[in-house]
Amino acid sequence: xxxxxxxxxxxxxxxxxxxxxxxxxxxxxxxxxxxxxxxxxxxxxxxxxxxxxxxxxxxxxxxxxxxxxxxxxxxxxxxxxxxxxxxxxxxxxxxxxxxxxxxxxxxxxxxxxxxxxxxxxxxxxxxxxxxxxxxxxxxxxxxxxxxxxxxxxxxxxxxxxxxxxxxxxxxxxxxxxxxxxxxxxxxxxxxxxxxxxxxxxxxxxxxxxxxxxxxxxxxxxxxxxxxxxxxxxxxxxxxxxxxxxxxxxxxxxxxxxxxxxxxxxx
Ligand code: NAP
Numbered sequence: 001x002x003x004x005x006x007x008x009x010x011x012x013x014x015x016x017x018x019x020x021x022x023x024x025x026x027x028x029x030x031x032x033x034x035x036x037x038x039x040x041x042x043x044x045x046x047x048x049x050x051x052x053x054x055x056x057x058x059x060x061x062x063x064x065x066x067x068x069x070x071x072x073x074x075x076x077x078x079x080x081x082x083x084x085x086x087x088x089x090x091x092x093x094x095x096x097x098x099x100x101x102x103x104x105x106x107x108x109x110x111x112x113x114x115x116x117x118x119x120x121x122x123x124x125x126x127x128x129x130x131x132x133x134x135x136x137x138x139x140x141x142x143x144x145x146x147x148x149x150x151x152x153x154x155x156x157x158x159x160x161x162x163x164x165x166x167x168x169x170x171x172x173x174x175x176x177x178x179x180x181x182x183x184x185x186x187x188x189x190x191x192x193x194x195x196x197x198x199x200x201x202x203x204x205x206x207x208x209x210x211x212x213x214x215x216x217x218x219x220x221x222x223x224x225x226x227x228x229x230x231x232x233x234x235x236x237x238x239x240x241x242x243x244x245x246x247x248x249x250x251x252x253x254x255x256x257x258x259x260x261x262x263x264x265x266x
Contacts, residue, residue, distance in 0.1 A: 001090060002032035006051040008043025013069045016080050017042045020067075020087065027091050038090060038247060041066045041076060045163070048075035049223045052121045052244060063097050063247040065090075072260055074162050075121075077252050086249060095247040100159045100175040101204075104240035105222065110233040118222045119240055122160030125185070125221045126210065126235065127152035129228050133188065135213040141206050146195050150187035153210065155180055155237045160223075162258065170199040174254055178204040178239050204239040 003024060007017040020040065021031065039055050039062055041048040048066040055062050066076030067083060078086055089095055103120040118124070128134050134152050138145045156165035158173040161181060166172065170183040179201050187195040202208060211234045212218075218229050 001029045001038060001093075002036050003029055003038045003040065003090070004031060004033050004036035005040045005042060006047060006054065007041075008047040008069065010043070010069070012080075013043045013047070016067065016069060016083065020083055023084065023087055024090075027087065029091065036062055038062065039064050040086075042069060043076065044068055044070050045073040045075045046224060048073070049121055053223065053225065056119055056242075059242055059244060063095075063245045065247045065249070072257070072265060074159060074257055074261065075246075077257060089249045090247070095249045097245045098248045099243035099245050101157055101178045101180075102240040102242055102244055103155060103157045103160070103180055104236075104238050104242075105155070105220070106236040107220065107229050108233045108236070109229075109231045110216065111231050116229075119242060120160070120222045121157060121244060122163045122223045123154055123156035123165060123221075124237065125152055125154045125164065125219075127185070127219045128215055129217045129219045132215075134218075135215075136210040137213060138182075139209040139211065140200075140202065142209070147193075147213065148184070148187060148195050148210070149193045150184055150195070152185035154183040154185055155208070156183065162261070165199075168199075171201065172258055173201065180208075180237060180239055182208060182237075202238075207236060207238040210235050210237075 005017045007013040039051050041051040067078040068076035105118045105124045106115050108115045133149055136148045138148050158175040158177055161173040165183050168183040170181050182200045216231050218232050220227055
């Protein structure tokens, strides 16, 4: 089994990474940074997001697992004292692979006629790059839906619905549903300007396009990555064909994780 361990970088996570690395090598497993079959992130959900972006080109072959060194995470749900058990399960191939949907974002540029494609595990957010009101025509399935005015838009995956989307009042969506959710960030609603106001959940076969009205420069975040795009003609959001694969060693149902993270950990 070829593996790699990504650490958050703090002392606790680095020490646990070193301990796991030694244990796994002693058991005959091979560290392989380039083509790991299993990627273990040690830190938090943010660390798993980084691991995903480092290995998204290998998603057909690579499964992810997260160990948390801080609080319980949605992607990082193994505790430091459980890692021996985790490593023995990896060695014995005692895991199932479960797949979660991803968000595909395609930015199309006017002048050059080019495009850039991104995959997000949590979400993409769109804002202007200078703090002014974002004004965008939102089309769903190639039909005009609304002219959005406000701070921004958040388009999240089901597993990302517990992250920024939740803070915006979006619904929590079970990751077995192949869907994306569009949530408003501080929309302007008055007698002149009108948006739907509610989060929208789109199925896999529905695509959303947002088209600039008064600017061509935007801040687009893809998970933790923040990029400025110039000369934007349109941005397309839909459920990606690719999925992230998680190695599941024991049942830890999504709604249990929601309960333990947001209600109370028993
Ligand atoms: P960060 O600002 O350092 O951390 C943001 C927090 O979001 C961390 O506590 C992180 O958990 C948690 N988180 C990440 N993915 C999650 C998920 N799927 N479900 C529940 N919580 C999750 O940023 P970061 O670590 O680089 O992560 C980037 C993410 O932060 C973005 O994708 C966005 O979803 C989230 N974010 C949230 C808000 C908000 O809630 N108001 C604002 C901005 C960004 P860990 O501590 O376990 O890493």
